[in-house]
Amino acid sequence: MKKKDLMNLTLGIITSIGGFLEVGSMATAATAGALFGYKLLWAIFFSTLGLIFLIEMSGRFAAVSKRALADAVRERFGFVFTIVPRLLEVLVNLLVLAAEIGGVCLAIKLVTGWPIVALAIPIALLLWLVIWFGTLSWIENSTAILGLMTIAFVVAAWKLHPDPHELLRGFVPSRPSEGAAKYWFLAVSIAGSTISPYMFHFYSSGAVEEKWDEESLTSNRLTAIGGMGFGCLMSIGVLIVSARVFLPLHIQVDSYEQLAVVLSPVLGRWGFPLFAGSLGVCCFGAAAELALSTGYLIAQTFGWNWGEDRRPLEEARFSATYSIVIVLAAVIMTTGLDPLKLTLFSMALTAVILPAVIVPFLLLVNDEHYVGKHVSGWIGNTVVVIVVLVASVIALVAIPLELAGGS
Amino acid sequence: MTFRHGVAAGLLLILSACHRDEEKDTRDKLRSWRSTLELVRLQREQHNVPAVYAKQVVDQAIDDVSKEFKKPHERATREEGERVLALAAKQR
Amino acid sequence: MKLVRDVLDKQIRGRDGEKLGKVDGIILELREGEPPRVAYLELGSATMARRISRRLERWAIVLNRKLGVRRPRYRIAFDRVLAYEVDVKVDIDTRTSPAFAWERWFRDHIIRRIPPG
Numbered sequence: 001m002k003k004k005d006l007m008n009l010t011l012g013i014i015t016s017i018g019g020f021l022e023v024g025s026m027a028t029a030a031t032a033g034a035l036f037g038y039k040l041l042w043a044i045f046f047s048t049l050g051l052i053f054l055i056e057m058s059g060r061f062a063a064v065s066k067r068a069l070a071d072a073v074r075e076r077f078g079f080v081f082t083i084v085p086r087l088l089e090v091l092v093n094l095l096v097l098a099a100e101i102g103g104v105c106l107a108i109k110l111v112t113g114w115p116i117v118a119l120a121i122p123i124a125l126l127l128w129l130v131i132w133f134g135t136l137s138w139i140e141n142s143t144a145i146l147g148l149m150t151i152a153f154v155v156a157a158w159k160l161h162p163d164p165h166e167l168l169r170g171f172v173p174s175r176p177s178e179g180a181a182k183y184w185f186l187a188v189s190i191a192g193s194t195i196s197p198y199m200f201h202f203y204s205s206g207a208v209e210e211k212w213d214e215e216s217l218t219s220n221r222l223t224a225i226g227g228m229g230f231g232c233l234m235s236i237g238v239l240i241v242s243a244r245v246f247l248p249l250h251i252q253v254d255s256y257e258q259l260a261v262v263l264s265p266v267l268g269r270w271g272f273p274l275f276a277g278s279l280g281v282c283c284f285g286a287a288a289e290l291a292l293s294t295g296y297l298i299a300q301t302f303g304w305n306w307g308e309d310r311r312p313l314e315e316a317r318f319s320a321t322y323s324i325v326i327v328l329a330a331v332i333m334t335t336g337l338d339p340l341k342l343t344l345f346s347m348a349l350t351a352v353i354l355p356a357v358i359v360p361f362l363l364l365v366n367d368e369h370y371v372g373k374h375v376s377g378w379i380g381n382t383v384v385v386i387v388v389l390v391a392s393v394i395a396l397v398a399i400p401l402e403l404a405g406g407s
Numbered sequence: 408m409t410f411r412h413g414v415a416a417g418l419l420l421i422l423s424a425c426h427r428d429e430e431k432d433t434r435d436k437l438r439s440w441r442s443t444l445e446l447v448r449l450q451r452e453q454h455n456v457p458a459v460y461a462k463q464v465v466d467q468a469i470d471d472v473s474k475e476f477k478k479p480h481e482r483a484t485r486e487e488g489e490r491v492l493a494l495a496a497k498q499r
Numbered sequence: 500m501k502l503v504r505d506v507l508d509k510q511i512r513g514r515d516g517e518k519l520g521k522v523d524g525i526i527l528e529l530r531e532g533e534p535p536r537v538a539y540l541e542l543g544s545a546t547m548a549r550r551i552s553r554r555l556e557r558w559a560i561v562l563n564r565k566l567g568v569r570r571p572r573y574r575i576a577f578d579r580v581l582a583y584e585v586d587v588k589v590d591i592d593t594r595t596s597p598a599f600a601w602e603r604w605f606r607d608h609i610i611r612r613i614p615p616g
Contacts, residue, residue, distance in 0.1 A: 066585050074521065075508050080550050113459040132613075249442040252435060257460075257467045258443050264455040265446070272456045303510050303521035303542075304602065312613070316605035369504070 009219045020231025021150045021238070022286035023103030024096065024193030024347045026279065027340055029235045030262065031253045032186045033242030035179065038162070038170030041239060043187040045171055047194035048232035050387030052224050053380040054358070057365045058200035059220035062207035065370040069204040070300035072370060073360045085356040086301055090294055092353055093198055094325060095346035097290040098332035101127065102339035103283030106256050110276045117334050124330030127287050128323060136206060136308035143285030150282060152274040153237030156266040160244040167240070181401035184394050185348060191391035192350035194235070197357045198293035205296040209307050217374070241266065256340055291329075295322035348402075351395035358388045430484055433475050437487050440468045444494050461498070468495045500583070502537065510586040511542065511575070513593030520598055522587060523547045526574065537577045540587070542598055545571035569600030 032040040058069055065072060074082045104127075105119035130139060176183040212220070245262050246253065253259050256279075263271030292308055298321050299306035305315040312319035333339075362384060366375045447464045450456045472491050480488070500506070502525055511519040524541035544563060548555035563571040575589050575598075582588040593599050 071510060075510070078503075078508055078550075079521075079523065079547055083551070110460055110463065111457070113463060249446060250435070250438050251442045251446070252439040254436065254439065254471065255467050257464050258439070260460065261443070261447055261450055261456060261464070264450045268453070269455050272450075272460065303518055305518045312610050313606055316602050316610045320605050320609055 009222055020228065021147065021153075021234045021278065022193075022282045023099050023279070023339070023343050024189075024196075025235045026103075026238055026282070027253070027256070027259070027343045028186060028189045028193045028347060029238040030242040030246075030259050031344070032190065033239040033244075034246035034251055034253045035186070036176060036183060037243045037247050038166055038240070039174055039176060040183070040186060040190060041167065041170030041236060042173045043190040044194065044232060044235050044239065046387055047191045047391070048228055048235075050191075050384055051195050051199070052228045053376075053384050054195065054200050054361070055203055055228055056221050056224035057361070057376055057380065057384075058204040059207050059212070059224065060217055060374055061365050061371060062204040063212035063216045063220060064214060064372060064374045066208065067370070068208045068296065068300050069201055069361060069364070070297050072364050074301050076364055076367070076370075077360055081360075082301060085353070085360075086297060088353045089197055089297060089357060090325075092346060092349050093290055093294045093297070094329055094332070095342065095349065096196070096198070097287055097294070097325065097329040098337075099339060099343040099346055100283045100287035100290060101326075101329055102333045102337075102342065104280050104287065105333065106339055107276045107280030107283065110257070110260050110279075111273075116339065117336055120330045120333035124326050124333075127284065127291065128326050131288055131291060131308070131322060131326075132312060132319070134308075136209060139285075139288050139308070140206075143281060143288065146281040147278070147285055149274055150234045150237075150278045152263060152267065152270070152278065153241055154233055155237075156263050156271075157237040157240035157244075159266050160241065162240050162244060181398060184398040185344075185402040188351040188391055188395040188398050189344050189347040191387070192347035192354075192395070194232075195354060195387070195391070196350055197354070198290050200361070201296055202289045202293040205293070205300070205306070209309060214374075238262075254340070255338075287329075291322045291326050294325045295319075348395055348399050351391045352399065353392075354388045355392050358384060429478070430481055433480055433484055434487065436475060437472065437484070437491050440472060441491050441494065444468055444491070444498060448498055465495045465498050505583055506537075506540070506587060509583065511540065512586045512588050513591045513596065514581070514588070515593050517593035517599075519589070519591065519593050519596060524549070539574040539576055540580070540589070541572055541574050543570065543572035569597055569604075573598040 029044065032043070061072070062068060067075070070086075101120060101123055102116060104123045105116040108114060108119055108123075109116055207216070207220070241262055242253070242259075245251075245265055251258060260272065260275050260279075263275045265271070267274060295318050296306055298304075299315070299318040302317075304317045306318040307315060332342075362376075362381060364370055366381065368375060443464060447456060447461050451458070451461045469492060472488055472495070476485065476488055507522050507525055509522050511522055513519050520542040522540050523543060523546035525537060526539040526541055527535040528538040529535050543559075545556050545559040548559040560571045563569065573596075575591065579590040580587060581590055591598075594603075
């Protein structure tokens with residue numbers, strides 16, 4: 001491998017690590033640890049496994065077919081088939097974007113005391129400015145490198161010396177002794193926060209913009225495995241810390257204010273600022289990805305010019321789309337909706353719509369007309385189908401139960 | 408008559424089960440906030456968290472617990488709720 | 500060439516490489532005693548809407564007329580198609596094409612007013 005390729009690969013992995021944790025994965029992992037100890041580690045593990053395969057597939061598809069995912073879905077399956085899943089994806093993206101903007105506002109609120117409702121519009125404006133003036137690599141790299149502070153969760157988890165046998169047991173699905181509806185609801189929320197469709201739309205669009213080709217396939221695979229694999233360690237770190245700090249004290253995570261103290265008993269004076277910094281940076285990075293991903297989704301469906309590295313004048317409808325989406329998301333946050341509840345709900349909703357997104361995707365990455373000899377193997381196909389089917393079936397059952405207040 | 412009695416008994420059973428679950432949820436929430444307030448107080452004493460954050464936790468605790476008591480609860484639960492509110496007020 | 504697989508819903512690019520839209524419809528010319536001929540590619544909101552329902556198509560036509568930005572449908576003669584491997588490349592200058600009207604409208608009325616668009 002050439003030195004330049006090695007650098008790009010390292011950067012790609014760092015980008016994936018730093019970009020893995022965001023408001024959804026933090027909230028779901030922390031709640032899971034506080035309520036059920038290590039019993040939901042399996043949900044993080046299997047969701048990440050599905051994500052690794054999906055990210056690798058989307059990068060491979062873009063590199064070989066020279067098309068982004070949303071573009072190819074319409075081309076292959078037609079406008080009528082595409083429109084309903086697209087609308088659902090855009091709606092879910094909007095809710096998740098609102099939650100991410102809420103996460104940034106919350107991080108600032110924790111440190112300053114300023115209310116979220118007052119912060120939503122300025123943060124949305126900052127987000128818009130970064131996307132408007134920034135380039136794809138600048139946005140990705142800066143938020144990802146700053147996001148490496150989430151390694152604090154892994155350090156804290158290691159310092160807490162969790163019992164390795166108990167940890168290992170957590171990687172096997174089990175039935176909880178009580179709170180079954182909540183347990184399964186959290187499992188699907190973890191799946192929804194990990195396997196987020198916006199991530200592979202963003203990844204495949206980036207691959208097309210950066211003009212990947214068949215020579216990029218090795219670094220694509222390594223980025224998917226290394227980046228997502230290491231990133232998943234951050235989520236596991238959050239769960240372990242929450243399990244060791246909150247569970248013995250019977251602290252449920254009903255609000256982010258309760259969550260923010262989680263690192264302090266372990267890391268002392270560094271704990272609180274590292275938590276607030278991690279939350280703010282990771283949510284900002286995720287918000288930028290979401291806004292762009294939604295713009296890509298709509299622009300690619302209708303065949304407009306798109307690309308983060310182009311000037312807004314050259315892609316007026318794409319630029320207008322992500323701008324409108326940011327405004328709408330900010331408005332949602334000014335209504336005073338509880339950010340934690342919005343996060344958990346939108347993650348669970350993501351799990352419900354996954355089959356509508358993944359099935360056409362799987363058909364495409366196995367279509368020789370698009371990928372030639374680079375079709376997916378049976379292992380990848382099987383893992384993805386199982387993870388997605390199981391997640392959506394559980395979501396269809398668990399969400400109504402959770403809404404009805406069952407336990 | 409037998410069918411109606413059966414439906415009424417079933418409804419009573421469901422209602423009483425829901426009522427028991429809500430009580431448990433409220434007691435769990437109170438216990439959670441009590442522990443949170445204690446933990447934050449301890450971290451504040453060790454200068455690990457700033458006063459502005461500690462205040463937010465207290466405000467959130469009071470808000471959350473007060474919302475719980477807009478619904479009817481058993482006496483023991485109410486008394487525990489009052490103790491948590493008193494603890495929060497002391498830390499304000 | 501398989502029309503549905505190789506042409507319909509594919510990305511259209513002008514000779515300058517810019518994206519003009521998607522192939523929303525294909526117009527066939529029926530000829531007496533001869534096989535049908537592909538006459539035009541069609542793009543536009545009314546063509547897209549027609550694929551869902553006639554009512555939606557009527558709304559799209561009314562909306563385009565009221566907004567006055569562009570025609571609800573635009574046709575490209577099929578003999579202007581230069582290639583169709585990855586995208587459908589047509590012999591048209593995108594920047595002056597009526598099919599690009601909405602892009603120009605957004606650029607001139609919204610993006611240009613935001614510094615520095």
